[in-house]
Amino acid sequence: MKKGNSRKSVAFSSNSILSVRLPMWRSKLVVFLLFMAFVALAARAFWIQGPGNAFYQKQGESRYQRTVELPATRGKILDRNGLVLATSLPVRAIWALPEDVPDDLGADKLTQLGQLLDMSTTDLRKKLSEDKNFVYVKRQVPLEVAAKVAALDIPGVYQRNEYKRFYPEGEVTAHLIGFTNVEDEGQEGVELSNQKILEGMPGIRHVIKDRMGHVVEDLDEQVVPHDGQDVRLSIDSKIQYIAWSNLKAAIEKFKAKAGAAMVVDVRTGEVLALVNFPTYNPNDRSHLTGEQLRNRILTDVFEPGSIMKPFTVSLALDLHRVSPTTLVDTGPGHFTLDGATITDDAAFGVLTVGGVIQKSSNIGATKIAMTLRPEEMWDMYTSIGLGQAPKVGFPGAAAGRLRPWKSWRRIEQATMSYGYGLSVSLFQLARAYTAIAHDGQLLPVTIFRHPGDDQPVAGTQVFSPTTAREVRTMLESVVSTQGTSPAAAVPGYRVGGKSGTAYKHEAHGYNKSKYRASFVGMAPMPNPRIVVAVSLDEPTAGSHFGGAVSGPVFSAIAGDTLRSLNVPPDMPVKQLVVSDDTARETPSNPPASGAAVAASDKRAVAAANTAANVTKKPAATARRLTVAENARNSPGVVR
Numbered sequence: 001m002k003k004g005n006s007r008k009s010v011a012f013s014s015n016s017i018l019s020v021r022l023p024m025w026r027s028k029l030v031v032f033l034l035f036m037a038f039v040a041l042a043a044r045a046f047w048i049q050g051p052g053n054a055f056y057q058k059q060g061e062s063r064y065q066r067t068v069e070l071p072a073t074r075g076k077i078l079d080r081n082g083l084v085l086a087t088s089l090p091v092r093a094i095w096a097l098p099e100d101v102p103d104d105l106g107a108d109k110l111t112q113l114g115q116l117l118d119m120s121t122t123d124l125r126k127k128l129s130e131d132k133n134f135v136y137v138k139r140q141v142p143l144e145v146a147a148k149v150a151a152l153d154i155p156g157v158y159q160r161n162e163y164k165r166f167y168p169e170g171e172v173t174a175h176l177i178g179f180t181n182v183e184d185e186g187q188e189g190v191e192l193s194n195q196k197i198l199e200g201m202p203g204i205r206h207v208i209k210d211r212m213g214h215v216v217e218d219l220d221e222q223v224v225p226h227d228g229q230d231v232r233l234s235i236d237s238k239i240q241y242i243a244w245s246n247l248k249a250a251i252e253k254f255k256a257k258a259g260a261a262m263v264v265d266v267r268t269g270e271v272l273a274l275v276n277f278p279t280y281n282p283n284d285r286s287h288l289t290g291e292q293l294r295n296r297i298l299t300d301v302f303e304p305g306s307i308m309k310p311f312t313v314s315l316a317l318d319l320h321r322v323s324p325t326t327l328v329d330t331g332p333g334h335f336t337l338d339g340a341t342i343t344d345d346a347a348f349g350v351l352t353v354g355g356v357i358q359k360s361s362n363i364g365a366t367k368i369a370m371t372l373r374p375e376e377m378w379d380m381y382t383s384i385g386l387g388q389a390p391k392v393g394f395p396g397a398a399a400g401r402l403r404p405w406k407s408w409r410r411i412e413q414a415t416m417s418y419g420y421g422l423s424v425s426l427f428q429l430a431r432a433y434t435a436i437a438h439d440g441q442l443l444p445v446t447i448f449r450h451p452g453d454d455q456p457v458a459g460t461q462v463f464s465p466t467t468a469r470e471v472r473t474m475l476e477s478v479v480s481t482q483g484t485s486p487a488a489a490v491p492g493y494r495v496g497g498k499s500g501t502a503y504k505h506e507a508h509g510y511n512k513s514k515y516r517a518s519f520v521g522m523a524p525m526p527n528p529r530i531v532v533a534v535s536l537d538e539p540t541a542g543s544h545f546g547g548a549v550s551g552p553v554f555s556a557i558a559g560d561t562l563r564s565l566n567v568p569p570d571m572p573v574k575q576l577v578v579s580d581d582t583a584r585e586t587p588s589n590p591p592a593s594g595a596a597v598a599a600s601d602k603r604a605v606a607a608a609n610t611a612a613n614v615t616k617k618p619a620a621t622a623r624r625l626t627v628a629e630n631a632r633n634s635p636g637v638v639r
Helices: 024-049 053-064 107-117 121-128 143-152 189-193 195-199 237-254 305-318 353-359 362-369 374-383 410-417 426-437 465-478 551-564 627-632
Strands: 009-011 021-023 065-070 084-096 135-141 157-166 203-209 215-223 258-265 271-277 327-329 334-337 340-343 350-352 496-506 509-523 530-537
Touching: 021 024, 084 143, 107 121, 107 135, 107 143, 121 135, 135 143, 135 157, 143 157, 189 195, 237 258, 237 271, 237 530, 237 551, 258 426, 258 551, 271 551, 305 353, 305 362, 305 374, 305 410, 305 426, 305 465, 305 496, 305 509, 327 353, 327 362, 334 362, 334 410, 340 362, 340 410, 350 353, 353 362, 353 465, 362 410, 374 410, 426 465, 426 509, 426 530, 465 496, 465 509, 496 551, 509 551, 530 551
Parallel strands: none
Antiparallel strands: 009 021, 065 203, 084 135, 084 157, 203 215, 258 271, 258 530, 327 350, 334 340, 496 509, 509 530
16 A cells, blocks of 8 residues: 655645645745745835935936026116116016927818918928927017917927017117127127126026926925116117207218217216117117127227317417417418428418417428327327226226327328327227316216216316316317317307318328318307317218308207207307308318328318418517427417
8 A cells, every 4th residue: 555645735626626735835825935036025015104204305306307497587778857768578488398299280280380370381390300309490580479479279389488589779879788698698788798797686486397398286385587687878769869860860961980978977978878870679680790890989980180179279278378369370281291291271370379279280380290299199199098998887988098108200200290190089089079078177077976976076177177178268269160070069059179180090101082081169159068179081962071061960950959858059050150151160180191190171162261360470479489489489479
């Protein structure tokens, strides 16, 4: 009889068909493994709910939590009276997740989207099929257009808020204000120079988004945005438009290549207007060129011509080398110095120092300059701001050209006395003339306005008050019918100024067919409130002389500005009306001829030798002085 199987087993079913018998040790192993699996699951659950909770929470949040930037509103740019010159408008950015945009997107929806965004279907399809996780479809979309885009309900196409700059004054203030790029960052003008003040500080907002990018929950964490600060300028929008419209009219009338004009308040040094032409519309820069961008008042430098003569005279008066009644013999209208010939437009004979300014005599300015040492002239030029970039807080301001005095030859000193051999910007010229207008004090000219700026400011004393007043009297004679710029007279107001007509210097020397016509003046006399500087580049129609081209622009701007500032007229209007038929124009003179610089301009009409402040022959009692005696010069005849 056989013994039965003594090995222990476990049956898992009483049904003989389903019965599965396992050895005892295997069943224990199965139970143990099941127990260990349970322990592992419990441990894992404990880890997830306990120490590992933060990790997995972070992983989950990384998939659905997003940080949304809360844009700060860029600060506004205002004129002196609070009129808005630049502001930010809310717009939308249209963006997409190309992988979420259906491949079979209907052509009709694509066409509608393209029409709304002003994009071709080809360009639109190319953007939406880019191999990127994110792509901007169109930036700075108006809200009404964005609403229509949203109504199309295209999967994968989303929107976000942003801002776009708007410039209410358009091209009138373009060079001053500048503009921003699509990221709302300043690129030109005040927008660039004051970027840190205007931009503000964006905030952040933490949210939970679903797969479609929709916000489903706001989290508690949030940083509030801080809007940018407003910037207030010294510009008066009304005067800005006066200057711009008159400059534009002159550019068109004389078919000039370009032009610029500037108005400065003599009491405070504030710029009331600053305009350039050609200009551009900062709200539509689709056809913008580099020529349009140039802020010529600050960036363009040129030889100013006879506009510099009043400074030569001011220095000589201040150092007592001459007096207003000193007689200067300009001879037959030509004068030779170191082999170079300096000419006048007519044989003026003997002129007073005031007559030298009134008739714009190159020879007279030269002989007065020869009473001065080169270092004295150089010190004077630097003291009025020449040869150094204006500290105006504006990008691109040019320093101009002023060579060290030690390298000057006598002929160079002579030509500098009437505005050749040095270069300046119109901004520098306008500021320099504040020294004459403000009793010898050079003002700190600014384009920004700050609290308390209505109060008069003190400048740097560069000439004595007496000298400044004497030169103002001479400048007033320039706009008389005996002067070189009668067209600059302002009906109802006493004004004064000086014209300048200079040949343009090119690679091969002076081009005698291209001119820079300028005029800088002040009003009303004898105590000016404003300085107005005007310059036209390459006038080609009609006259090209500073008094005839820029003088009338000065007249129009100065007159309207004084009325805008409520400055009452100080003389009968009929006394200052000058008809076009009788107005005589005398241009500033060109550089000296010979080895150094070239010969004189032609005047429109030769100035009358019998005019005021002109003497054909000095009185017998008048002292005759030579250039060699300049150190002891006093009222008499400079020969």
